[in-house]
Amino acid sequence: MATFVLEIGSEELPSRFLPAEEAELAQRFAAALAEAGVLHGPLRVMSTPRRAVVLIKNMDPIQQEKEELVLGPPARVAYTSDGAPTKALEGFARTHCLAVTDVFRAATEKGDYAAVRKHMGGVSVKDLLAHICPAVINEIPFAKRMRWGAYNIAYARPLRWIVALLDAEIIPFSVGPVASGRDTRGHRVHGFGPFSVPEAEAWQGIVTGSGAVAPDPVTRRNVIVQGGDTQARAIGGTVLWNERLLDEVQGLTEHPVPMLADFDPAYLEVPREVLLTSMESHQKSFGIAARDGSLMPHFLTVLNLTPENVNLVKHGWERVLRARLEDACFFWRADLKENFDHWLAKLDQVIFLGSMGSMGDKTRRLQILCRSLAEQCAPDLADTVARAGRLSKADLVTGLVGEFDNLQGIMGGIYAERKGEDKAVADALQEQYLPAGPDSPLPQSRAGALLSLADKTDTLVACFGLKMIPNGTADPNGLRRCAIGIIRIVLDFGFSLDMREVFTQVLHLYAAQGQALPVAQTLDKLMDFLAGRLRNHFTGQGQETPLVDAALGAGVAKLHDCAARLAALAVFSRRPGYAEAVQTFKRVVNIVRKQGGADALPDIWDDALLQETSERALAATLKDLLPRLDVLRADGDHGAALACLTEVRPDVEAFFDGVMVMCENASLRVNRLAMLAALGARFARIADFAALQI
Incomplete structure (x- = not known):
């Protein structure tokens, strides 16, 4: 077994490039060697600003050998009726550099085919690596690539040397102006080099010793x-x-x-x-x-x-x-030496976003929105959160934040405490930009959470109103981070908010300041965007996609309720009888949907029109069940509501077996559909059962 080392030497790379470069080299080399059928031991990747290294021990110097059955044309095409080879057979043999006599008939599930056995592999790994190495180097994706001189090669920085050894043998190839060899370089001051590497096993000792470099x-x-x-x-x-x-x-x-x-x-x-x-x-x-x-x-x-x-x-x-x-x-x-009144006055000269007024206007909106959110979620904090909303952007015009912009919010909290504001206000100001992403910390205080929620909501509405919607990977205003921040805050703090109503309120606040935005169109796009982020959030937590889609299909405006419904669905899906109950209810939903949906049918049914025993039994069950479902919905007990699906299933099955729902009598037909619609409407509040794949 052999040892292989590849060292790609370059000008200094930014440190942020190194982890991605290591991951790409490891993944691409492992995939290329697996595809080529090369056996090897542990694959290790290391990097410094001036070098990226692939070190592989116990590599088989010869490619694995294997025999492969290659099918050609069908036998009826390959041979004439008397068994003589056709031109199709001769062409097939010629393609594989074999004689016609090397071709045989192979029986398959689809019939007999002309076939050959090809012996593959057995190639020197040195030759394979001579093709793999330059291909991998050229394909490493960097955040930014550059070209230098008159060369077409693109890399993060100009290449300076390449070491490529399989034991003591050089793997010969070139990348742009640089040819592979055995000469490495060390530290620019303590061991510049070059140093000749006699064999792959000696590379690390030479680089760390003579070169004074720690490559790991x-x-x-x-x-x-x-x-x-x-x-x-x-x-x-x-x-x-x-x-x-x-x-x-x-x-x-x-x-x-x-x-x-x-x-x-x-x-x-x-x-x-x-x-x-x-x-x-x-x-x-x-x-x-x-x-x-x-x-x-x-x-x-x-x-x-x-x-x-x-x-x-x-x-x-x-x-x-x-x-x-x-x-x-x-x-x-x-x-x-300054105070918040001075800074708030200066905010009126700072533009917020396009035509959406000043940062001063934004803080006035936040003051109103924060109070409204607090009155719904934490009434005892209404004055505190409203004050925090008004002061939230004041530190943007301070000298320190002008010099150290990553301290925005933090300095606002520090100045608020120094200038006698309530500590809860100061804490909220420091937490207003949290969370900054899907994994960053959340605000610790309710006041900070509400301020952050208001700020992110205001920004989302402004951008969507101006049609500055994320497209593909481009998201210059960080709107995806805003949406996931809203979701995490609402779910973690358990805020019972209707986000469509919150978005509507913000649109009205803009209108009150003279910034009229298209309400209906903006709301629909906002809710679709929020639903997409919520779907990613739930699936990212390991929830099953059909269950997520079913929960979202019943509505996403109330995020906390959506999460509770998804949790109840997940529990229900693991219970006996789940599949049968869902199948039955999907039948209910489909029948009602084909008739235009529940809105096209009466809210109640007429007992006088009930004729069959099974429909009377279902009506009796529904009279008891539907009020219970309404109470369970009001209490947010979705698990108990889903359990009722199993309870009512026998009566629904009997109804379908004993009654012709779509009968010719229009009055009977509508009456029977009304019962199904009443049942379907209750469970449609929990999930869109059509999304469940049973």
Whole structure:
């Protein structure tokens, strides 16, 4: 068995490209080798900013051999009546480079066919890899690709070298101007190279030793964490590890060296969030916390080399951070001199979205909408949430948010607390942009949840009213995130809201400000969009698609009720008799639907027109059952309501067996349909049973 290594050397790639590149290389190589019939051991992929590596152990140097039966034309076409070969048979043999005598008859389920046995495989894996490697390299999808010089090859950055070895043999191929070989490169400072790799097994030792490079992202991450923790403990602190930043930093280095540095304690007057943003966003560094959780005047950064003069490098990093902290301190002090009235007045000069007025107009809408939502969901918070709605965008015109835009909302909450606003208002302001996606944290407070819900709803309505609807993968205004945020908030907090009514209210708020939008058309598109996001949300949680479609088919406006109906359906689907009950009820639904639906039939039936025993029995059952179903619906007990489906099924089956529903007598026919429509209308509130595939 052999060892294979492929190293793709390039100019530095952005760290965000590396995880996707590793995943693509692993998937594409595994698929290509499987298709080629190459046996191999573990496939390992690693990357640094300057290289991507595929390392495969225990690779069979010879492709698997197999014999395959290849069918040709039918025997009646391949041979004449006296058994002589036809031109069709001769052509089939010639296609496969065989003689006519190598062709035989093969019996199949469809009859006799001309066939040959082809021996396949047995090719040197070295030859196969010479085709697989350039194909995979050329097909790696990057967020951005570039060309350089006069070459047609497109890659994330210009290629500089390629190592491709199967044991000691070079796999020969070229990608653009770069030919494969055995020469690798090391760290730009500590081991530039080139270094000749005698065989694949020696590659990692040479790169890590002579090249001074840590090619494995896990190794680099461990070096950073262990070194950082050791240095922080020495001063009595702990590193405030940010996982996203840690992934980015390890992806920026080939030779990671964590280094502790300091800043002036005077800057600690600035809020913790601002200091951490300065360190993390601008300097790719981590804060240090004391045992009580407060920030210490130190930060941890990660170098990509071992410096000759640590103090000199440390001083340089401190000087750069000092400039950022000085700016933050200036804006912080300037903002503290202002008040919310000043900022709210400035919001009237900030455009919200196209022709939808100013950010000041938006906060006035949010003030009204927040109060309305709170009165429905949390009446004790009506004043608090309304105040939060009015102040929600004030921090957009502050100096600090102008400098650090990712602190919007956070600074609003900090300023609100500093300037004497209720703490619940401050908390709501800090949580107004949560959740930022399907997996990000939700607001922790009801006030924050209601403000976030109002903000996202207002944005959705404005964009849909202006026909700025997501198309394909394009979603420049983040409307999918808005919709999933609304869904997660409503479901998690259990808010009993009718989203169609909420959207309608927002449309009226726009109209009151002189921004008239097409109400009916906008509402329909909004509800369709919300239904699509809700479907993705439920199926993403592992719910069965037919059950999801059935629950959504009964209405999506009340999100919490839709989730409850889906949960009840899921339980009901696992009970004995589920399939039979659904089949029976689908028959009810189909008969009523063919007659124009329940709306085209009377609301009640006439007992005087009941003739058959089975229809009298069904009517008696319905007189008891329908009021119970109405009560269960009012109580939201969908599970108990679905259980009634099993209860009424015998009477419905007997009705179908003993009564001609579509009889010639129009009065009897309508009366019988009215009974079915009354039953169908109750269960249609729970699910669209036509969507269930039984």
